[in-house]
Amino acid sequence: MTEHRFVDILRGKFEVGHTVTVEGWVRTRRDSKAGLSFIHLLDGSCFDPLQVVVPSSLPGYQETVLKISTGCALRVEGELVASQGQGQSVELLAKHIEVVGWVDDPETYPMQAKRHTMEYLREVAHLRPRTNIIAAVTRVRHCLAQAIHRFFHERGFLWIHTPIITASDAEGAGQMFRVSTLDLAALPRTEQGAVDFSRDFFGREAHLTVSGQLNVEAYCLALSRVYTFGPTFRAENSNTRRHLSEFWMVEPEIAFADLQKNVALAESFLKYIFAALLHERADDLAFFRNHVDKTCQERLEKIVSSSFEVIEYGEAVERLLASKKKFEFPVSWGIDLQSEHERYLSEELIGGPVAVINYPKQIKAFYMRQNEDGRTVAAMDILAPGIGEIIGGSQREERLSVLDARLDEMKLPKQEYWWYRDLRRYGTVPHAGFGLGFERAIQYATGIDNIRDVIPFPRAPRQADF
RNA sequence: UCCCGUGUAGCUCAGCCGGUAGAGCAGGUGGCUGUUAACCACCGGGUCGGGGGUUCGAGUCCCUCCGCGGGAGCCA
Numbered sequence: 001m002t003e004h005r006f007v008d009i010l011r012g013k014f015e016v017g018h019t020v021t022v023e024g025w026v027r028t029r030r031d032s033k034a035g036l037s038f039i040h041l042l043d044g045s046c047f048d049p050l051q052v053v054v055p056s057s058l059p060g061y062q063e064t065v066l067k068i069s070t071g072c073a074l075r076v077e078g079e080l081v082a083s084q085g086q087g088q089s090v091e092l093l094a095k096h097i098e099v100v101g102w103v104d105d106p107e108t109y110p111m112q113a114k115r116h117t118m119e120y121l122r123e124v125a126h127l128r129p130r131t132n133i134i135a136a137v138t139r140v141r142h143c144l145a146q147a148i149h150r151f152f153h154e155r156g157f158l159w160i161h162t163p164i165i166t167a168s169d170a171e172g173a174g175q176m177f178r179v180s181t182l183d184l185a186a187l188p189r190t191e192q193g194a195v196d197f198s199r200d201f202f203g204r205e206a207h208l209t210v211s212g213q214l215n216v217e218a219y220c221l222a223l224s225r226v227y228t229f230g231p232t233f234r235a236e237n238s239n240t241r242r243h244l245s246e247f248w249m250v251e252p253e254i255a256f257a258d259l260q261k262n263v264a265l266a267e268s269f270l271k272y273i274f275a276a277l278l279h280e281r282a283d284d285l286a287f288f289r290n291h292v293d294k295t296c297q298e299r300l301e302k303i304v305s306s307s308f309e310v311i312e313y314g315e316a317v318e319r320l321l322a323s324k325k326k327f328e329f330p331v332s333w334g335i336d337l338q339s340e341h342e343r344y345l346s347e348e349l350i351g352g353p354v355a356v357i358n359y360p361k362q363i364k365a366f367y368m369r370q371n372e373d374g375r376t377v378a379a380m381d382i383l384a385p386g387i388g389e390i391i392g393g394s395q396r397e398e399r400l401s402v403l404d405a406r407l408d409e410m411k412l413p414k415q416e417y418w419w420y421r422d423l424r425r426y427g428t429v430p431h432a433g434f435g436l437g438f439e440r441a442i443q444y445a446t447g448i449d450n451i452r453d454v455i456p457f458p459r460a461p462r463q464a465d466f
Numbered sequence: 467u468c469c470c471g472u473g474u475a476g477c478u479c480a481g482c483c484g485g486u487a488g489a490g491c492a493g494g495u496g497g498c499u500g501u502u503a504a505c506c507a508c509c510g511g512g513u514c515g516g517g518g519g520u521u522c523g524a525g526u527c528c529c530u531c532c533g534c535g536g537g538a539g540c541c542a
Contacts, residue, residue: 030501038501051502069493085500107493107511108476114491114503116477119534175540211542237467238540249542392542437542450535451542462533 002075007045009090014080016090021077022050023100025130028113029068037065041074044135047283051083051091052076058094065097070113071130073101118453125457125466133292136284137454140277141442147276148229148250148438151269157225157252162212164231167204168416175235176207177245208233213251213433214367214420217396220253220431221423227252229438237461241450244439246459253433259369259378259395262432263355266382266391267308269436270353274300277445285445293447299386300445306352313359313376316341319349336363342381342388353384366406367420368394369430380434387444393434400424 004020014020024043031037035056040049052074054065068074078094085091103109110124111131121128128134149159165179181201182188188196197205212228219226232249254265278285278300289297311319320331320341325348329338337345337356346354358371359379368377378395397403403424407414414421442454452458457466 028501028503030499030504032499032501032504033497034499034501036500038504040502049502053500083500085502087502105476105493109492110476112477112492112503114477120477122534232542234541236540239467239535240538240540241536243541247542389542435542440542 005045006041006043006048006050009050009080009092010046010048010088012090016080016082018080019077019095020080020092021075022052022092023075024050024073026068026070026072026074028070031066037061039068039074041076042130042135044129044138047132047136047139047287048088051085051088052078052094052097053081053091054094054097058097060097064099068097068099069103069106069109071103071106071109071111071127072099074098075100118450122452122458122463129456132287133448134453136281136287137442137446137448138456139284140281140446141454143277143281144273144438144441144445145229147273147280148269150276151272152225152227152252155225157227158219158223160212160216160219160226160228161230162209162215162228164209164233165202165206166209166215167202167206168214175237176210177233177235179206179208210234211249211251211435213253213435216251216253216433217420217431218423220255220433221427221429224255225252239461241452242440242443244451244455244458244460245464247451247455248438250436250438251433253431255429255431257395257432258430259357259380259432262393262395262434263308263310263357263380263382266355266380266393266434267353270382270391271304273441274445275304278304288446288448295386296445296447299384303353303384308353308355308382309350310355310357311350313337313356316345316356320345323349334360334362337381339388342383343385346383346388347385351385353382356381356383361406364394366410366412367396367403369397370402370406378432382434384444387440390440390444391434391436393432395430395432398424398428398430400428 002021002023004014004022006022006024008014009020022041022043024041027040027042027049029037029039037054039052039054041052042049054061058065075098076092076094077096078092080090081093083089083091111127116131121131121134129138152159182199188199190196209232211232212230216226216228228251230248231246233246235245236243252265254261285297314333317331317333325344327340329340331341346352357380358376361370361375361377364377364379368379370377380393381389382391384390397406400421403421404414407417439451439454443451446454448454452460
C-alpha cells in the first residue's frame with residue numbers, strides 16, 4: 001500500500017520533482033505515436049484521476065504498456081511534473097510501470113470507459129465502484145456517515161449497537177424477515193399442528209429488526225443522549241426506487257426532552273451533516289451537480305443556511321386547502337399527508353425546510369405521546385424542498401396508563417411490550433427521538449434517483465446476487 | 467402485490483405494413499496526433515430473454531413465463 005494517494009498528489013502535498021510510487025486502476029489509455037502514452041489512473045481517494053505519462057522509450061513499452069487496457073491494476077513509480085496539457089496541473093512521468101493485475105479479456109471487461117446505464121451497473125455491482133458515479137456516491141456515503149457520528153459524539157451522544165435480531169414480532173413497522181434454524185423440510189409441530197417455535201434456535205420466533213428505536217429508548221432512559229446507526233430490514237414486497245429490503249437508519253433518542261427539543265436536534269443535525277458534505281466533498285458534489293441533478297448542491301446549501309419553520313399539522317392542512325391547488329389526493333384533517341402535499345408545503349407555501357408537528361393520532365404509531373387535545377400526538381416530520389419527508393420522529397409516550405390505553409386501542413399485545421412498559425414504571429421521563437433513512441439522505445444529497453445506487457450491494461425483492 | 471413500459475452484438479440503441487440483422491462505442495490491425503469519453507480506415511463479433519402458437523415464412527403478430535425499469539400502495 002502506497003502513501004502516495006492521488007488526493008494528496010493532486011492537492012500539491014508532494015512537490016514537482018519528487019519521485020512517488022502510485023497504485024490504482026486504469027480508466028483510459030491514449031497513445032501518441034509521437035512517443036507517449038497517457039494513462040488515466042484512479043485510486044478512489046478523490047474524484048479526479050492522475051494522468052500518467054509514459055514515454056515510449058520506457059523499457060517494456062511495446063510489450064507491456066501498449067497492452068494495458070481499462071481496468072488493469074498498476075503500480076507506477078515516476079517523477080511528478082508540471083503538466084504540459086490541459087485538465088490537470090501535475091502529472092506523473094513514469095520511470096517504471098508494473099502491471100499488478102491484468103484484465104483477462106479487454107473485449108468483455110464489463111466496465112468500459114464510457115457511460116453505462118445505472119440498470120446495467122447494478123448487474124455488475126462488484127465492478128461498478130470503478131465508475132465515477134458509484135465511487136463518488138461511496139465517498140459521499142462515507143462522509144455523511146462520519147459526519148453523523150461526529151455530530152453526535154461532539155454532543156455527548158453514545159452510539160448504541162441495538163440488536164439486529166429481535167425476538168419481538170410486534171414492532172409494528174411492516175413485514176419482517178424470519179430468523180430460524182429450523183429444518184424447513186421437517187418443521188417441528190405442536191399438538192395443534194402449528195410450527196413449534198419453542199424448538200427453534202432462540203426458543204421462540206425471531207426476526208431481523210425493523211427499527212432500533214424501542215431498544216434504544218431503554219438506553220436513553222439511563223444514558224440520556226443516545227443514537228443507533230445500523231442496518232434495518234423490511235420484508236415488504238415493495239419494488240420502488242425509494243425502498244430497500246436492507247437499509248441503514250439513524251435514530252437518536254434524547255431524555256428529558258419534548259417535541260420542541262426534538263425539532264431543534266433534527267434541524268442542527270441536518271445542517272451539520274450537509275455542511276460537512278459541502279465542505280469535504282466539493283469534488284464529488286460538482287460531479288453530481290453537472291451530471292446527475294443541477295439542483296442538488298443548492299438544495300443542501302438551502303438546508304444549511306435557512307432556519308426551519310415549524311407549523312402545526314392542522315395549520316398545514318388549512319394552508320393546503322387555502323392554496324386552492326388541485327391535488328391527486330384531496331386534503332382534509334385526518335389524512336396522512338401525501339408526498340405531493342409535503343412537497344407543495346415545503347417548496348411552494350413555505351419555500352424551505354419545515355417541521356410539521358402534532359399529527360392526528362390515528363395515523364401515527366402507538367408510542368407517540370398523546371397531546372392534551374386527545375386527538376393529536378406529538379409527532380414531527382421534517383419536510384425538505386425537492387424530496388418531501390426526510391425525517392420522522394416524535395416525543396414518546398412516557399405515561400404508562402396512556403401508553404396502555406393506546407396499546408389496547410390499537411389491539412396490540414401488551415405482554416409483548418412488557419420491558420418497554422417497564423421503562424414507564426421505573427423512573428420514566430419525557431423523551432423524544434427521530435429516524436433518518438440514511439440512503440434517502442444520500443439520495444437527497446446526490447440527486448440519485450434510485451436508492452439501489454446509493455448502497456454498495458442493494459437488497460430488494462429478487463435482488464441479493466452479490 | 468397492482469398498473470404501464472421494456473428485453474436485439476461486450477455496452478447504448480435502430481430495425482416500417484411479417485420476407486431469416488444494422489449503427490455508434492468497446493475489441494483487433496494499420497495510420498495520425500501532448501492526449502483528455504482522442505481522431506481516421508479496415509476487420510472480427512448475434513440461438514433477437516425462455517417456452518408455446520399463427521403463418522409458406524416471425525426480431526416483428528398472439529399466448530405464457532422470467533428478468534429489468536417507471537408509477538401506485540407501503541414506508542425510511
